[in-house]
Amino acid sequence: MSTVIKNGTIVTADLTYEADVRIEGGKITEIGPDLKGDETLDATGCYVMPGGIDPHTHLEMPFMGTYSSDDFESGTRAALAGGTTMVVDFALPSPGQGLLDALQMWDNKSTRANCDYSFHMAVTWWSEQVFNEMETVVKERGINTFKHFMAYKGALMVNDDELYASFQRLSELGGIALVHAENGDVVAELQAKLMAAGNTGPEAHAYSRPAQVEGEATNRAIMIADMAGVPLYVVHTSCEEAHEAIRRAKMQGKRVWGEPLIQHLTLDESEYFHEDWDHAARRVMSPPFRDKRHQDSLWAGLQSGTLSVVATDHCAFTTEQKRFGVGDFTKIPNGTGGLEDRMPMLWTYGVNTGRLTPNEFVAVTSTNIAKILNCYPRKGAVLVGADADLVVWDPAKEKTISADSQQSAIDYNVFEGKHVKGLPRFTLTRGKVAVHDGEIRTEEGHGEFVKREPAGAVNTALSTWKELTAPRPVERSGIPATGV
Amino acid sequence: MSTVIKNGTIVTADLTYEADVRIEGGKITEIGPDLKGDETLDATGCYVMPGGIDPHTHLEMPFMGTYSSDDFESGTRAALAGGTTMVVDFALPSPGQGLLDALQMWDNKSTRANCDYSFHMAVTWWSEQVFNEMETVVKERGINTFKHFMAYKGALMVNDDELYASFQRLSELGGIALVHAENGDVVAELQAKLMAAGNTGPEAHAYSRPAQVEGEATNRAIMIADMAGVPLYVVHTSCEEAHEAIRRAKMQGKRVWGEPLIQHLTLDESEYFHEDWDHAARRVMSPPFRDKRHQDSLWAGLQSGTLSVVATDHCAFTTEQKRFGVGDFTKIPNGTGGLEDRMPMLWTYGVNTGRLTPNEFVAVTSTNIAKILNCYPRKGAVLVGADADLVVWDPAKEKTISADSQQSAIDYNVFEGKHVKGLPRFTLTRGKVAVHDGEIRTEEGHGEFVKREPAGAVNTALSTWKELTAPRPVERSGIPATGV
Amino acid sequence: MSTVIKNGTIVTADLTYEADVRIEGGKITEIGPDLKGDETLDATGCYVMPGGIDPHTHLEMPFMGTYSSDDFESGTRAALAGGTTMVVDFALPSPGQGLLDALQMWDNKSTRANCDYSFHMAVTWWSEQVFNEMETVVKERGINTFKHFMAYKGALMVNDDELYASFQRLSELGGIALVHAENGDVVAELQAKLMAAGNTGPEAHAYSRPAQVEGEATNRAIMIADMAGVPLYVVHTSCEEAHEAIRRAKMQGKRVWGEPLIQHLTLDESEYFHEDWDHAARRVMSPPFRDKRHQDSLWAGLQSGTLSVVATDHCAFTTEQKRFGVGDFTKIPNGTGGLEDRMPMLWTYGVNTGRLTPNEFVAVTSTNIAKILNCYPRKGAVLVGADADLVVWDPAKEKTISADSQQSAIDYNVFEGKHVKGLPRFTLTRGKVAVHDGEIRTEEGHGEFVKREPAGAVNTALSTWKELTAPRPVERSGIPATGV
Amino acid sequence: MSTVIKNGTIVTADLTYEADVRIEGGKITEIGPDLKGDETLDATGCYVMPGGIDPHTHLEMPFMGTYSSDDFESGTRAALAGGTTMVVDFALPSPGQGLLDALQMWDNKSTRANCDYSFHMAVTWWSEQVFNEMETVVKERGINTFKHFMAYKGALMVNDDELYASFQRLSELGGIALVHAENGDVVAELQAKLMAAGNTGPEAHAYSRPAQVEGEATNRAIMIADMAGVPLYVVHTSCEEAHEAIRRAKMQGKRVWGEPLIQHLTLDESEYFHEDWDHAARRVMSPPFRDKRHQDSLWAGLQSGTLSVVATDHCAFTTEQKRFGVGDFTKIPNGTGGLEDRMPMLWTYGVNTGRLTPNEFVAVTSTNIAKILNCYPRKGAVLVGADADLVVWDPAKEKTISADSQQSAIDYNVFEGKHVKGLPRFTLTRGKVAVHDGEIRTEEGHGEFVKREPAGAVNTALSTWKELTAPRPVERSGIPATGV
């Protein structure tokens, strides 16, 4: 049983050309003119692109005795509806919980996924057990990316010595360090101060996490990664201050990547000043939305390559869940949706405006992260032998985003009312057509875990350089004294 | 008649994998395991990479009644010997000469080329004729890149209004602006001042062209390109000041690329202080070599992506020609060699040290420039259908660079004595094996001109953005006066 | 006949203390407690500060057969009304006119001044005559500052080689180079393009002079000054791009100062989009007003010391004069008022908001420029022996700015409607009370020319450094050839 | 009994003029021509300048059961010998010790001082007691500056939440926060790693404290100070990374000062590679010496004003004490001398080269810090009423620095062999001539404690701005829900 995508224009991170694509057994088996197959998908007027990869989701994430409302089923359904064919979720150990234990929980939840997925492992505390299990996670479980929270004090946050120890360990194992970069100590102090001053509404969430605290933590993580000799990936880079730290690091030859979210690219802090508490609370996420100056910075980063990936941090809570925080903004669950809208929003505000070329669009939504995560070209490519995770993108298709018609399980959409132009005609996950011209045909459990090898080319190069420039002792005779 | 490269590891700008490559009719016809062909090239232990592209050469360039000593034959022979399979030379009209006229001269010279080549067109003066011929050059002659000299006052230099006019024209035609960025007015003043002070030796060449004058001109070209709405490519970026201007532009979303030379990456200004006049004079080029601070900046630029391409500005003059400038450094012909050594030197100092991954090596020596010049994936790729311009790279092969054994026509080598590790085992130009395990088998006249289309994806995106943000008149009634 | 200012708090650039001030013969003769004199001015609740110095005015400036409407009488009257006790005007030779000739014209006009004044000499063309007269101007006429226009192509603009020649000359003479920094070539091209596109209104003035062209020219002037070894003063720094260039230069140890105008600190580009043509045209000046991002940059520059002086570029044209440019924005005379409002506006938006300390206010309105111009402590100080140019500043005094009640000769005020808090109670020019509690008591012709010596401490230090680091020839034997 | 300094040129931070100075009762009583007094000091050919203030010393500092070898007697004697007339030492509570307790210890030690002095209070732990005693220290003890160590983990180091709490407290009290900025967690990790690798010599001290860890901590302290709304003074800024963070902060209008040491300005890291262990160990201090790139940055900072003060961190340990660290660099006591040499070294390398004007020399050695510490113009000025802390500086006087002839109690000098030109002819401490033409006439116990008031002008301005821009709650009706 083969499928052929016909009459489209293939757009990858570095090529644009007309060709048909044949798919068989979940893989791309041929690319060329005039292909034939059992099933045909008409891509006339469309771009055939690698399916999107969202490297930052929190599906069915435990929170205060409940869970984020999009699970691996609804979350990946929303993803596919918007042209995204792979998600990477974060396996989060509770403090004291082993990494493998936590991973088991994520394995269990992810069996319902409609598309392929992978995990980042989080290091939320430090011990010999964690040190040891990291090796198993890397070598046996196919996970080479480890997340560290510099915020959420008293919960997920780790300190600088723990960061260094974990980064050093990753350097040995050929892994990549990820950070949520906000100074958790200062955030906690600002939260307390704001609450004490009667600043209890959702806007105080934004006040408690200013760009400065994100910039600082980003800068600190970069230094620690440099000292430990490990590549660093900064999640949800939302502001000029953090972007500046990344740029500065890159211009010194450091191996650092930044990941803006589609929300920060297109929404701003005025959302928190909305007179409707619910409206504001639904936008509460960390880091919070910023102002136009920061948006301009993020877009320029995508254009120049100082920022590499557009993600969502999809972590959907219902209005009811958000209302846990009435009267105390620190209790509003952090997170928004975005999985379904990332690709159309970025196309509309990025490609249609001329900020990004279509190739750059593919790069930042799919190919770059596949390379960073070391699952390229299985994912992120339109090549013979690659997984047939594809989106047939219709640049003329339009809609107005609305919660009423979305796949996500929640009752609102932070992009409500935005008009987008550029939407999937078909989305294929390993050859299976999950979106067919507006109709959702996902299959629960179709998704598989994607293993990723450590010690990619960047790790290897960095280690070589660090070894070459390592400190050497001075040879001395007659130690210690002058004349001895 | 087919050739198969067997048992190698293919390395491209974004992939590393084991596969054989079959070539027929000058094209890559198949990539995969266990291929067979009429002829076999053993790539065991080697990397199979896109042949290098050097976008900056001056072969048989007219100079003071003579010519630079490497012509299209010896120059491209040297290129192939070092793994470079395409060069782009500059067609330089004399002041007053038409573009098409000049192009005819370059067509004549290039018939002897051993490998494929293309041209950049230079705009060395401005008139309606130039304005008109630019369209012909772009649309009929397949040249989309136009060089402008901001230095060489009284000869090739154009002023800011001419730059703007030409850039604006290129914006309309979908071309790309190139600049040699040094402030020619200030260079001329410094030259006069140094000569007057008795500073007549080759070191004064360096004194007369400090990093500041390059940084300034780079910054100016960027502004003018931004105003005209055209992508800008800065040739021979040699210093932090120029790199800083490029970084700053990129971080504002501007479309600018920088091109360091292998010479500036690996040689420094101390060469000009050599007690042997010949030694110093042989290194005279513009911009001159810089100090370590600048070298570090250039390497970091390659690592971070703020600089895109490594070239040579190959323009070889013999010691005899250099001696035109005894007693007056301003008369020393500007230019050094490098075509044969660019790839081994960059591999040795870049990949072997861990500064660059092998994929990044391919990107900066071949793929990036092929994309910028809009001849990708015909060039710069290892893909079915691409030209079989390939290098089989042996990372274990070593040599010490010496003029005694080089292909170039000149009597010295600026890299004399440098030990390199990483050299071509085979170099193929459109399928023809030009270098066979140390033996040179080039064929004069084998090279063909490579046409390049205008209006690439970056041009299109930039034009869209510029149109979107163009100034709009304010609608007013009752002009002019208050109350009217 | 002596005057005593009693019960005030003296505020200088570095001191705040309570003391009375006695004045006799136009000089400060004593500072201390309980002073007595023939006349007493009550400074209870007030700050006694050095009178403001506005180093950038164009009084009675020739323009298209007419003159800017504030002459030395009305202009200096407006200055005194606002607490400014010295102005520095620009002597502008016509192309071809000698410097001394032009100076004679300015001498004639300035006889009517109500307060002291000095001149900057402009270099608007280059010749041996100009070269020679520069020495006379410096040594005999007491002028050490020379202005250069990088814009106004075809009129005042000089090219890079002329800039270099003049800067070099100033380096020898111990002078300081001033620049109006905008790329005149590009402005001219943009003007033509806008006019051709039907963009003829005053908003097109802003479009034709974007921040980029100012940033570029500032950067270029800095490089040329560095090459020539002369301190540089950049007038009317209006944008982040120019400020960035200045910051970058300073952080390399270069001797550069920047001068924001009170207009750019407090007004923005939206003024040009006003539906009333007159409103917009009255705000036409070069550089034009910018957006909030640029304003923030300028304020931060004053706070951090990367910008040094707040001026006005006072050049007042009536509405009638402005209407020369109906239908062609390039004909709108460039210039706005500000002399009367600079100090109250800066106090209100700077000191009252906490951006500046009162001492910093004095520094940027008076003391810094007195030092730069080398007339400190005769001007800009509250010291025994200094000229009694003083303002008794009442921080509680308020008003709403309005053209109806201003001293300036024009029929509008760009700050119309702004509410200021902080105004002069008394202004003294060399001891004469020119403003007495709201009453204007100026005396036409009271003002005197202030001579200023060359070769200040900064010039001397810079010359020492440049000499120490000057290029030295390499000593060679056996030139030219190897082995010779 | 009066003293007159005759025939000198007074040089202050902003003035250079010829005048005599009369001194009586320890104060300056008159400045002018032809003064007479009981005693005359001939200043012919000399500059009369404010005595130096060294705001960073550790005299008789407790360390591992012993003390740094210069106490308040020998230390201030060395200071006076070099033209420095006031020192500010750090009162360091042990963890758990109260601030007032610690202050008592410093009061006891300082009774032997030969010149005036003040204290910074260190916050080395956090508790309600510390919080409360801070108020007493500020209001009753005349100390407005509080030091915080971000390094020395397990000893003096405080964490980010403690920093924030202390900074916030200082904001309320009108104090200034000082930081030793190095990331103590990372330093500790690097120390352990180096020791484990057998890198035990003094050069490993430098390896364990790279510029990156200082830059990071500086950046972090700036952010925390900004959040708390307190001015920040960064001690011993030694590298471009830290300077960059300070520059970046200043260019955002933040109130931050940086203090390079004379050692970092003139000595480099090669000292640690000396084959003599003693030589290297004697130079062990934190931060360690850096390379030329960093030195250039520091000098440029002094020139541009982004760095404000030159200090010494004088903390002298004998060779015998240094040898505690044989075999374990982490045990080498941290500290070098400098008090006696700061002024001649800075004059020689700063003023004589043209990097600094004489006025700038006074600013960075005396006046700037007097203003920051809020003891200007009592100290740091040549004004009637100011303390007669003066140095008569002979720019023609030369010597070669040597431990053999120094006042300091230790047996070596890190500047050994440096030739300086520019030395005190006389040094006066409150009118007493402590250095008389090469002869030391200090008087033990002459020195007095200098009280310093809180809430200076910068604190007031910053508080105004922070109040103006403080977060405000959004007014909402119908909380929480939509439509409720």
Ligand SMILES: [Zn+2]
């Ligand atoms: Zn996060």
Ligand SMILES: [Zn+2]
């Ligand atoms: Zn997240």
Ligand SMILES: [Zn+2]
């Ligand atoms: Zn060139």
Ligand SMILES: [Zn+2]
């Ligand atoms: Zn060239």
Ligand SMILES: [Zn+2]
């Ligand atoms: Zn101007």
Ligand SMILES: [Zn+2]
């Ligand atoms: Zn002007």
Ligand SMILES: [Zn+2]
């Ligand atoms: Zn310290």
Ligand SMILES: [Zn+2]
């Ligand atoms: Zn210290």
